[in-house]
Amino acid sequence: MADFRTSTHRAKWIFTPQALKEKYKEANKRAKQALEKYGATRMEVDVDGSFSYAEPQSDAKANADKHSRPKALKTEEEQLLRAFYEFKIQDVCDAFKFPRKIQATALIYFKRFYLQWSVMEHHPKNIMLTCIYAACKAEENHVSAEELGKGIEQDHHMILDNEMLVLQSLGFDLIVYAPYRPLEGFISDLQESGDAKAGHSEELKSLHESAKAEVDKIMRTDAPLLFPPGQLSLAALRRSCELHKTIDFERFLKSVHSRQHPAHGTSELNVSMNAIDGLIGKLETPTSKDVKHIDRKLKSCLDPTSHEKSKKRKHRSKESSSEMHDM
Amino acid sequence: MGDGRVSNSGSGGKPEWLEQYDVIGKIGEGTYGLVFLAKIKSNRSKSIAIKKFKQSKDGDGVSPTAIREIMLLREITHENVVKLANVHINHTDMSLYLAFDYAEHDLYEIIRHHRDKVNQSINQYTIKSILWQLLNGLSYLHSNWIIHRDLKPSNILVMGDGEEHGVVKIADFGLARIYQAPLKPLAENGVVVTIWYRAPELLLGAKHYTSAVDMWAVGCIFAELLTLKPLFQGQEVKGTPNPFQLDQLDRIFKVLGHPTQEKWPTLVNLPHWQSDLQHIQGRTYNNAGLYNVVHLSPKNPAYDLLAKMLEYDPRKRITAAQALEHEYFRMEPLPGCNALIPPQPGEKVVNYPTRPVDTSTDIEGTISLQPQPVSSGNMSGSMAGPHVMQNRSMPRPMPMGMQRMQPGIPAYNLASQGGMGGGVNPGGIPMQRGVAAQGHQQQQMRRKDPGMGMTGYPPQQKSKRF
Numbered sequence: 001m002a003d004f005r006t007s008t009h010r011a012k013w014i015f016t017p018q019a020l021k022e023k024y025k026e027a028n029k030r031a032k033q034a035l036e037k038y039g040a041t042r043m044e045v046d047v048d049g050s051f052s053y054a055e056p057q058s059d060a061k062a063n064a065d066k067h068s069r070p071k072a073l074k075t076e077e078e079q080l081l082r083a084f085y086e087f088k089i090q091d092v093c094d095a096f097k098f099p100r101k102i103q104a105t106a107l108i109y110f111k112r113f114y115l116q117w118s119v120m121e122h123h124p125k126n127i128m129l130t131c132i133y134a135a136c137k138a139e140e141n142h143v144s145a146e147e148l149g150k151g152i153e154q155d156h157h158m159i160l161d162n163e164m165l166v167l168q169s170l171g172f173d174l175i176v177y178a179p180y181r182p183l184e185g186f187i188s189d190l191q192e193s194g195d196a197k198a199g200h201s202e203e204l205k206s207l208h209e210s211a212k213a214e215v216d217k218i219m220r221t222d223a224p225l226l227f228p229p230g231q232l233s234l235a236a237l238r239r240s241c242e243l244h245k246t247i248d249f250e251r252f253l254k255s256v257h258s259r260q261h262p263a264h265g266t267s268e269l270n271v272s273m274n275a276i277d278g279l280i281g282k283l284e285t286p287t288s289k290d291v292k293h294i295d296r297k298l299k300s301c302l303d304p305t306s307h308e309k310s311k312k313r314k315h316r317s318k319e320s321s322s323e324m325h326d327m
Numbered sequence: 328m329g330d331g332r333v334s335n336s337g338s339g340g341k342p343e344w345l346e347q348y349d350v351i352g353k354i355g356e357g358t359y360g361l362v363f364l365a366k367i368k369s370n371r372s373k374s375i376a377i378k379k380f381k382q383s384k385d386g387d388g389v390s391p392t393a394i395r396e397i398m399l400l401r402e403i404t405h406e407n408v409v410k411l412a413n414v415h416i417n418h419t420d421m422s423l424y425l426a427f428d429y430a431e432h433d434l435y436e437i438i439r440h441h442r443d444k445v446n447q448s449i450n451q452y453t454i455k456s457i458l459w460q461l462l463n464g465l466s467y468l469h470s471n472w473i474i475h476r477d478l479k480p481s482n483i484l485v486m487g488d489g490e491e492h493g494v495v496k497i498a499d500f501g502l503a504r505i506y507q508a509p510l511k512p513l514a515e516n517g518v519v520v521t522i523w524y525r526a527p528e529l530l531l532g533a534k535h536y537t538s539a540v541d542m543w544a545v546g547c548i549f550a551e552l553l554t555l556k557p558l559f560q561g562q563e564v565k566g567t568p569n570p571f572q573l574d575q576l577d578r579i580f581k582v583l584g585h586p587t588q589e590k591w592p593t594l595v596n597l598p599h600w601q602s603d604l605q606h607i608q609g610r611t612y613n614n615a616g617l618y619n620v621v622h623l624s625p626k627n628p629a630y631d632l633l634a635k636m637l638e639y640d641p642r643k644r645i646t647a648a649q650a651l652e653h654e655y656f657r658m659e660p661l662p663g664c665n666a667l668i669p670p671q672p673g674e675k676v677v678n679y680p681t682r683p684v685d686t687s688t689d690i691e692g693t694i695s696l697q698p699q700p701v702s703s704g705n706m707s708g709s710m711a712g713p714h715v716m717q718n719r720s721m722p723r724p725m726p727m728g729m730q731r732m733q734p735g736i737p738a739y740n741l742a743s744q745g746g747m748g749g750g751v752n753p754g755g756i757p758m759q760r761g762v763a764a765q766g767h768q769q770q771q772m773r774r775k776d777p778g779m780g781m782t783g784y785p786p787q788q789k790s791k792r793f
Contacts, residue, residue: 003471008401137391138398144387163388164421172414174398 004228008173013112015225023115024075031118032072035301041072041120042302070300077294078119084286085124086110086220092132092152098141100212104178106135107219109170115225116169120301122162129154130162138174179215179224179233183208186237189256190247203246211240214280221279227272234269235276344415344424345690348375352686359392359501360422363690364429364682374429375412377690380422392501393423399500400425403471406491407464409484409498430496431487432667432679434480434548440679442555450674454552456666457485459656460495461545466647468497469538475500478544479524480551485666487681493665522563522575523547527586528641529570530579532598539641542650546636553621553629558582571599576607583637584614591640628655 004010015023031041038053073081086107093103109131114124129148136143145163149156167174187208191201214236218224223232234253241249250266257266348365355362360381367373380393400411413426434457441449461483468475475482477499484496526543528536550558559582561575580586585608588594595601600608617637623630632655635645645653656662663670667679 006402006404133388134394137389137394142391146387160386160388160421164416164418167389167394168416172397173401174394175402 004177004230007175007177008171009175009177010228012171012173013108013176013225014228017222017226020115020222020225024078027114027116027118027121028073028075028078031120031301035070035072035120039070040301040303041118042123043117043121071297072301073118073120073294073297077297078114080284080286081119081124081291081294081298082110082114083220083284084288084291085128087285088125089128089132090216090220092129096143096148096151098132098136099139100180100216101178102132102135102139102141104180104215104219104224105139105176106132108176108178108224109134109166109174111222111225112173113166113169120298122165123298123302126158126162127166130159130166133159134163134166134170134174177229179218179229179236180212182230183211183215183233183236186233186252186256187211190252193252193255203244207237207240207244207247210243211236214239217280217283218276220285221276221283223276223279226279227276231269231272232276235273235280238273239277239280342415342417344413348377350377350690352684353688353690354682354684359390361688361690363688364684365426365690376427376429377415378425378427379690380425389421389423393425396500397423397425399473403468403473405464405467407460407495407497408467409496427498429487430484430498431681432485433498434483434485434552436682437485437679438480438551438555440677444680445677448555449552450669450677452660452663452669452671452674453666453677454549455656455660456493456662456664457483457495457552458545458549459651459662460664460666461497461548462647462650464495464497465541465545466651469541469647473500474536474538475541475544477501477521478541478548479521480548483548487679493663493667495666522561522572523557523559525570525572525575526641527576527579527639528597530572530576531594531600532571533641534598537641538646539644542636542644542647543641545647545650546633549633549636550617550621553623553633558620573607577610580607580610580612582614582617582620583639585610585612586639591643593640593642628653628658631655 034053035041040053043053089106089110090103093106106128110124110128113122113127113131129152133143133145133148136148145156145159149159187204190207191204211233215233218232218236223235227235238249238253241247241252253266253269257264257269347368349368349371351364351366353361354364354376360379363377363379365375365377367375380390397411397414400409404410409427409430411425412428415424415426416422417424437449441447465475465478475497478497482497482499484498486492486494486496522530524544524547526536526540529540547558559575559578561572561578564572564574586594603609617634618625618630621630621633623633625631632645632650632653635653636650638644660669660671668676
């Protein structure tokens with residue numbers, strides 16, 4: 001595909017750790033301010049395409065004055081919630097048996113989206129599904145929103161409603177580079193390297209499989225926003241080699257590297273791979289129990305009235321569905 | 328990209344982005360949607376072609392064709408490829424508007440002008456320059472693993488008067504594909520390429536095809552530039568689910584002779600050759616000879632290049648990069664940047680007509696599809712243009728071209744910082760409260776209607792799955 005070196009991915013979507021932190025903080029701050037100002041953080045897309053915070057009901061305003069204003073999410077809580085839904089993306093994609101490329105694309109879309117927005121502004125459940133939907137379109141594996149919605153028992157209209165928002169927030173930079181393909185390249189390099197041990201195709205196959213599983217993990221960290229896909233795949237391969245202990249990764253790395261950059265050592269690459277390792281080490285896979293309280297908090301931020309009303313109308317289920325819109 | 332300023336003027340449905348343009352009228356129509364010619368108000372000398380994509384037919388969100396075209400154009404920059412200046416969004420019907428710099432001419436019109444109006448062939452300098460630039464753009468695309476898949480004269484634009492006068496621009500990437508590791512065989516995505524320019528391997532049902540299909544199309548276009556007639560003008564059988572078109576193959580074989588396994592070893596593996604349902608193998612062809620059809624001596628380098636483009640075996644077919652090195656381009660007249668104006672004084676310059684504009688279709692009428700009175704502010708004042716014709720219908724698909732972005736167009740700025748905007752406001756998206764201009768009430772209602780899709784979350788227990 002188009003060349004990574006001239007890609008929008010490389011030019012615009014690889015950040016420093018500091019820049020990333022700033023963005024998360026900024027989005028969080030903005031949503032917090034909105035909460036203080038309007039009593040809710042949920043953003044609505046108006047018919048004319050402008051965005052506005054949802055108009056709180058007057059009784060909610062009154063409530064807010066009575067110290068019952070919802071508490072904003074902390075950046076760490078946002079992060080945990082994102083991690084939860086990123087895991088869900090892999091879950092859903094597995095359930096649909098989508099290729100890993102689609103999974104990776106959806107994850108990258110999701111990550112990029114939440115560089116612009118706080119989870120308090122757009123519920124990650126909606127954005128998660130919309131990212132999967134958009135990834136399918138971009139990756140030539142079109143699945144209708146209805147089909148996608150049905151498969152996971154979600155209302156597909158929500159996907160369609162958020163599609164343009166997601167595309168726009170991604171700046172229409174929809175071609176993304178996943179680490180799976182460079183990994184394939186490295187595996188075939190290994191095969192050709194004549195390494196006696198690597199020569200066994202069985203061994204190589206299982207090395208590849210475990211490296212893919214490592215990439216799956218990497219895709220849920222911040223690493224895809226910090227490093228190019230080639231480095232991500234090398235880090236995954238290194239971890240896989242450590243597991244298998246049959247292949248001398250250092251030797252392989254040197255041989256690959258010297259072919260491309262004969263003048264340079266591999267120390268820079270090692271720094272990157274160590275950093276990626278560190279991120280995998282810190283990777284959290286929160287369960288729904290872990291995020292339950294955050295989700296409750298989020299609901300009241302998004303729309304303080306929904307909480308009140310759902311209490312009042314607990315037994316009137318027919319109406320509750322319309323009350324629950326936008327969570 | 329994307330229009331960072333998606334806010335509305337609030338004055339009854341006319342989106343703010345439209346304010347920067349004076350829309351002159353419709354210049355094209357295709358299955359994907361409509362194309363309008365517009366001038367930029369701040370720079371009246373600057374013309375823009377605005378391509379409006381229809382919503383995808385099944386109500387399945389943003390048109391995949393539009394998405395494909397935008398995402399590819401975002402990644403590529405080349406002087407012989409149209410450049411996307413801006414993307415605008417109409418949120419009322421979720422349609423996309425792509426703004427390109429306007430190209431006054433295209434090969435379809437140029438060829439037609441020579442055939443029907445001036446009744447003389449296109450001069451050799453112009454043909455060679457067009458072909459060279461076309462190959463130059465294509466070589467770039469192919470080196471970026473992009474197959475265009477729908478090259479035809481109407482998709483090859485030529486810039487009119489101005490800085491880039493006579494520069495060729497490849498347009499219309501709605502069918503283009505990245506061909507690295509396709510998730511499914513490319514052919515499954517629907518049949519491609521207008522049949523006259525369709526490569527034989529496609530006609531015979533090849534599942535995995537390559538950039539060579541574009542080179543076949545270039546060969547057909549080259550011949551058409553020489554003779555002013557489509558080279559293989561087959562009758563299309565509409566509505567067949569597969570790409571097999573007997574008449575088209577028949578036309579090709581009549582000129583080039585039967586393909587043989589000797590010349591094209593993988594021929595026997597192609598589904599429609601193998602099954603031979605229509606007895607194409609059994610027919611006999613008196614090889615008319617390509618040189619007779621294009622009136623070139625077999626010794627002429629132009630003929631040699633053409634024959635290499637029309638090689639049956641896609642693996643032997645000349646590539647764009649190889650074609651650029653061909654002897655034809657090294658002999659006089661040498662190809663130039665302005666394909667329309669030969670550098671030698673005394674050469675006759677053809678004045679090509681400007682594109683007809685249909686002023687009866689108002690872009691705004693197509694913008695607001697809401698069942699409510701559309702804005703009062705129509706596009707009056709922008710109707711007067713020098714080349715305006717009333718009510719011309721334009722049946723054929725219309726491409727548009729584009730060059731450098733002009734200063735003053737707030738293009739691409741949404742994402743230009745990779746993070747879309749610092750500040751409190753992502754992408755400079757206005758976040759005003761209670762925008763509610765009166766006209767919106769009805770639309771608001773529609774949005775709240777569960778049937779319209781904004782609402783109706785399933786009851787909570789289901790959402791527990793996530």
